[in-house]
Amino acid sequence: xxxxxxxxxxxxxxxxxxxxxxxxxxxxxxxxxxxxxxxxxxxxxxxxxxxxxxxxxxxxxxxxxxxxxxxxxxxxxxxxxxxxxxxxxxxxxxxxxxxxxxxxxxxxxxxx
Amino acid sequence: xxxxxxxxxxxxxxxxxxxxxxxxxxxxxxxxxxxxxxxxxxxxxxxxxxxxxxxxxxxxxxxxxxxxxxxxxxxxxxxxxxxxxxxxxxxxxxxxxxxxxxxxxxxxxxxx
Numbered sequence: 177x178x179x180x181x182x183x184x185x186x187x188x189x190x191x192x193x194x195x196x197x198x199x200x201x202x203x204x205x206x207x208x209x210x211x212x213x214x215x216x217x218x219x220x221x222x223x224x225x226x227x228x229x230x231x232x233x234x235x236x237x238x239x240x241x242x243x244x245x246x247x248x249x250x251x252x253x254x255x256x257x258x259x260x261x262x263x264x265x266x267x268x269x270x271x272x273x274x275x276x277x278x279x280x281x282x283x284x285x286x287x288x
Numbered sequence: 289x290x291x292x293x294x295x296x297x298x299x300x301x302x303x304x305x306x307x308x309x310x311x312x313x314x315x316x317x318x319x320x321x322x323x324x325x326x327x328x329x330x331x332x333x334x335x336x337x338x339x340x341x342x343x344x345x346x347x348x349x350x351x352x353x354x355x356x357x358x359x360x361x362x363x364x365x366x367x368x369x370x371x372x373x374x375x376x377x378x379x380x381x382x383x384x385x386x387x388x389x390x391x392x393x394x395x396x397x398x399x400x
Contacts, residue, residue, distance in 0.1 A: 180331075208387055219292075219378055219391040227387070265332070274320050274339055274382075275347075276389055280331035 178203045178270050182279035189256055190287050197251040197282045199266030204244050207269040210276065211240050211251050214263045223264075224251070228271070256286045290315040292392035294379050300398045307352075307366040309395050311379030314360070321362040322380040322389070323354055332378065338362060339384065374399045 179202045189195055199209070208227050212220040224233045224240040226249070232241040239252040253260060263283045267276040291314040301307060313319055323335040334347045336354035344354050351370060355363045362379060376396055382389035 210388070212391075217376075217394075217396070219393045220380075222388050222390070225387050267332075269387075274384060275322065275334055275337050277334075278324075278332040 178206075178268060178277045180266060180268055180277050180279035182264075182266055182282050184282060185280065186283040186285075188285045188287065191256060191258060193256050193286075194252070194254050195256055195284075197253070197264050197266075197284070199249040199251070199279055201247045201249075201268050201277075203270065204247055205271040206244065207271050207273075209240075209242055209249050210267045210269070211238075211249075212265040212267065214265060214281070216262075220265065253284075256284075258286050258288050260284060261286050290319070290381060290390045292379055292381055292390060294377075294392035294395050296395060297393065298396045300400060301369050303371055303399055304368045307364070307369050307373070307397070309364040309377055309379075309397070311362040311364075311392060312360055313362075313381045316360070316381065316383065318359060318383075319381040320384055321356060321360075322382075323362065323364050324378045324380060326376040326378065326394075328375070336364070369399045371399050373397065 181200045183198045210225045211223045214220050226233045226242040237254040242249045263281045265281045266279045293312045322337045324332045338356045378394045379392040380389050
């Protein structure tokens with residue numbers, strides 16, 4: 177059974193810092209891995225998706241990497257801003273399945 | 289692009305009462321549809337998913353049920369709510385051959 181873990185559970189940083197969020201999964205047989213952002217009381221917004229054959233994806237200040245063999249992914253946020261404050265969720269799509277398995281998320285607070 | 293509508297947005301129901309949460313999707317056809325629940329302090333738990341009309345897969349045994357009467361309509365129901373059913377319910381859609389899963393804005397359910 178696939179399990180996804182995110183560390184840290186919460187993170188508080190001053191504006192401008194570069195930061196790394198971690199995601200690990202127990203079964204390397206995945207179709208893809210996706211990072212989402214969730215604002216309080218809202219739905220999820222997809223940030224980046226990495227196919228199992230890819231090593232990383234970039235969008236603006238965000239960069240996500242994937243090491244499938246070790247079961248790890250990182251989300252790198254450059255030059256953090258207060259508007260980045262949200263919960264970040266990592267999810268994997270197990271190979272052969274039409275569903276996502278989510279981690280419990282990292283709650284990020286960026287202070288001005 | 290795909291748009292997901294969920295209603296009601298907020299619901300307060302007494303224990304033992306019935307439940308019906310509705311989700312409709314625009315901008316796509318024959319999507320995979322999902323119901324997730326996010327309880328306080330916990331990650332997203334997949335409840336049901338559907339790959340076609342009338343096809344429902346249940347992930348967690350519970351007093352909830354799901355139905356898909358039309359291609360782009362997904363309904364979450366209960367005959368008798370429990371206190372433990374309280375949470376944030378999210379509908380999501382994706383394509384079998386696609387990658388990204390899109391989420392609705394969610395429905396807050398409080399069982400009192």
